[in-house]
Amino acid sequence: MPYVHMQLTREGVTVEQKEWLIKGVTDLLVQVLNKNPATTFVVIEEVETDNWGIAGMTMTKYRRQEQASAQNSMN
Amino acid sequence: MPYVHMQLTREGVTVEQKEWLIKGVTDLLVQVLNKNPATTFVVIEEVETDNWGIAGMTMTKYRRQEQASAQNSMN
């Protein structure tokens, strides 16, 4: 009876991708631990990039830095 | 000083039902463990049915299957 909680930044995850994630994690738990899918929960939580911190800054700023450095390396 | 986190699918839970859940869980912790209500937290999180997986599919699909099989059994 596993419970899986996935936290992702809200950056345009589609319903099809959510279905794929839920199917994939459930199948994995069946394969590895022989769990019963009927009582396997997978909860996906999408978090605004302003509310997710990494490296001491918001993901909003982090993404901007990634793009700036990607552009610099192309020049 | 307990902390309780309830995750539910977002399917029209009313403010009155939330008040009932919060009151009920708090009373339970007072009865069973003599906890102090003033420092008992209950956090309710409502999750979209596309973001909740059970039996390897989203709750959106799961609910549709339940309705289809309920209708079939009536025919």
Place this chain on the structure above:
Amino acid sequence: MPYVHMQLTREGVTVEQKEWLIKGVTDLLVQVLNKNPATTFVVIEEVETDNWGIAGMTMTKYRRQEQASAQNSMN
């Protein structure tokens, strides 16, 4: 299909008390939201008092202060 997570300080909760909490929360979700007990999860997590903070200090210290002030008020 609710999921409930209860965090409590580890201070001698018995198996009977856990059974009572699990039964009580499940019954509440049936009464208030007509949820199906077969897919209602309740996970109890017991946390060491050194790992639980309140009012800027560990629960270990907080309990000691409570006891000291209770003794003072008796003198």
Place this chain on the structure above:
Amino acid sequence: MPYVHMQLTREGVTVEQKEWLIKGVTDLLVQVLNKNPATTFVVIEEVETDNWGIAGMTMTKYRRQEQASAQNSMN
């Protein structure tokens, strides 16, 4: 590689305050435990006051009581 989850009531937290919280928690983990900021996650979750319970009631009601008692003490 710490993961920090902060749950707050949704009462007008600004982007600047979120940046300050993320920076503050990350710095703290570097100072106290020498953690690497590049793999330190801080996730802020804002919860509606109707969904947060304390003292057996919603925060919506709790705030109203606080204001009422503050006004009474001024009269």
Place this chain on the structure above:
Amino acid sequence: MPYVHMQLTREGVTVEQKEWLIKGVTDLLVQVLNKNPATTFVVIEEVETDNWGIAGMTMTKYRRQEQASAQNSMN
């Protein structure tokens, strides 16, 4: 930068199975959402069967009922 939390009952999960779960979930997030494995966290929490509730009872009792009904069906 996803964070995945898996809660399982503590029923003899081996280190090899944990490695398989961590690898499997990380690969899934790379395939479905093109996430960076270097900043993908998977935290596995094993919960005592006395602390996990389903159908209003502890998993300890639930497992005993499953075994009893399996034995009955063999007779």
Place this chain on the structure above:
Amino acid sequence: MPYVHMQLTREGVTVEQKEWLIKGVTDLLVQVLNKNPATTFVVIEEVETDNWGIAGMTMTKYRRQEQASAQNSMN
């Protein structure tokens, strides 16, 4: 009334370090959001390195790779 959950790998965090973390996070919430320390919870969870995944492997393996590469760079 904030609730903060910190997940760390179990690698010898002392009681003094836990007290420092609890004090630090509580002070931060007072400074940034004027929260009341009396109703601020900080829960620290220490996770075995076999149960924490990063980059598709357990932290146990990850730490071993870090040490091996540190030793190689010294030769």
